[in-house]
Amino acid sequence: MDKKNTAFLAGALFSLVALLFTGCTVKPENVASPSVKIDFAIQDNKEVYTVHFSGGIRNENNSVAFTNMKGTIRLIDPETKKVVDSFPFEVPVILPFDTGILDLQVTRTDTEIGPLLDLLKINREQLVSEGSSSGNFIEENDLVLADLVYEKKNIITLLQEKK
Amino acid sequence: MTIFNDTKLYFYFAIAALALALITASLSAYSRFSVEPRIHSLLNSESNMQDNYRKAYILLRNPQIFALYEHFDIDGMKIKNSLVYFDNKVYEGREFIPDEKKYLELLLQRRTDGSQLGFNTVAYLLIVSALAWAMFFYERRKFQSVS
Numbered sequence: 103m104d105k106k107n108t109a110f111l112a113g114a115l116f117s118l119v120a121l122l123f124t125g126c127t128v129k130p131e132n133v134a135s136p137s138v139k140i141d142f143a144i145q146d147n148k149e150v151y152t153v154h155f156s157g158g159i160r161n162e163n164n165s166v167a168f169t170n171m172k173g174t175i176r177l178i179d180p181e182t183k184k185v186v187d188s189f190p191f192e193v194p195v196i197l198p199f200d201t202g203i204l205d206l207q208v209t210r211t212d213t214e215i216g217p218l219l220d221l222l223k224i225n226r227e228q229l230v231s232e233g234s235s236s237g238n239f240i241e242e243n244d245l246v247l248a249d250l251v252y253e254k255k256n257i258i259t260l261l262q263e264k265k
Numbered sequence: 266m267t268i269f270n271d272t273k274l275y276f277y278f279a280i281a282a283l284a285l286a287l288i289t290a291s292l293s294a295y296s297r298f299s300v301e302p303r304i305h306s307l308l309n310s311e312s313n314m315q316d317n318y319r320k321a322y323i324l325l326r327n328p329q330i331f332a333l334y335e336h337f338d339i340d341g342m343k344i345k346n347s348l349v350y351f352d353n354k355v356y357e358g359r360e361f362i363p364d365e366k367k368y369l370e371l372l373l374q375r376r377t378d379g380s381q382l383g384f385n386t387v388a389y390l391l392i393v394s395a396l397a398w399a400m401f402f403y404e405r406r407k408f409q410s411v412s
Contacts, residue, residue: 164334
């Protein structure tokens with residue numbers, strides 16, 4: 103076997119070992135049990151809609167914790183594929199096999215809330231009269247986890263640091 | 266009819282099985298005779314329970330190579346739930362209670378099962394290697410007598 107082949111085989115073996123040790127982290131790609139609830143109120147003679155988003159981000163890894171996670175949840179209209187609303191979020195830590203709970207709250211004006219009400223098929227008049235919508239579950243296709251950044255930390259290192 | 270000389274094949278196969286057995290034996294022995302007694306003594310120590318349970322859990326969080334914390338079957342789900350519970354407890358600095366010892370012992374049992382599986386594998390590999398050595402010597406003698 104010549105030197106070129108030996109170097110190629112050594113490189114392939116090294117890449118395989120590196121892949122085994124570094125490439126096995128499961129990336130979070132969706133939000134578990136997403137739901138939205140909207141409250142209506144009049145503040146300073148203005149109509150204010152408070153959108154409560156809740157859901158969870160699962161860490162499916164057995165030894166990697168996610169820390170300082172930041173991202174945006176985008177609700178998408180499945181027909182037009184346009185972004186209806188966005189919810190930025192931050193989660194300090196998600197330990198292995200655990201779920202980071204998202205409990206987000208944003209306020210929207212009368213004009214901003216329109217597309218979301220259409221997406222969730224919420225009757226505006228009914229919402230205004232009742233003051234609150236019942237919780238609406240979001241279909242998986244109507245939601246995108248975007249701009250996701252986080253740090254990966256070995257669970258043993260993380261626990262050892264917590265003395 | 267051509268008679269193939271398989272001496273080299275048996276020799277390398279026997280060596281590979283033996284090397285694998287030695288590696289597996291050293292990994293299992295390290296767990297059985299070093300890590301497991303350390304965890305056992307931490308769990309059974311009468312003083313400084315909080316710190317000892319915490320240290321024992323961190324040792325247990327690093328799984329034995331034959332008992333990794335993945336691919337849980339129905340029986341393994343209790344282990345998975347224990348990991349989530351204790352990870353959160355240690356991360357948040359909450360105190361251990363004496364009743365939690367049995368759940369830590371469950372994790373220790375998984376490690377012990379892993380090292381036992383390793384020793385069983387060593388026995389299997391040694392038998393395979395012994396058979397390969399026997400075939401090697403038989404083959405060598407056969408070809409020596411032919412030449």
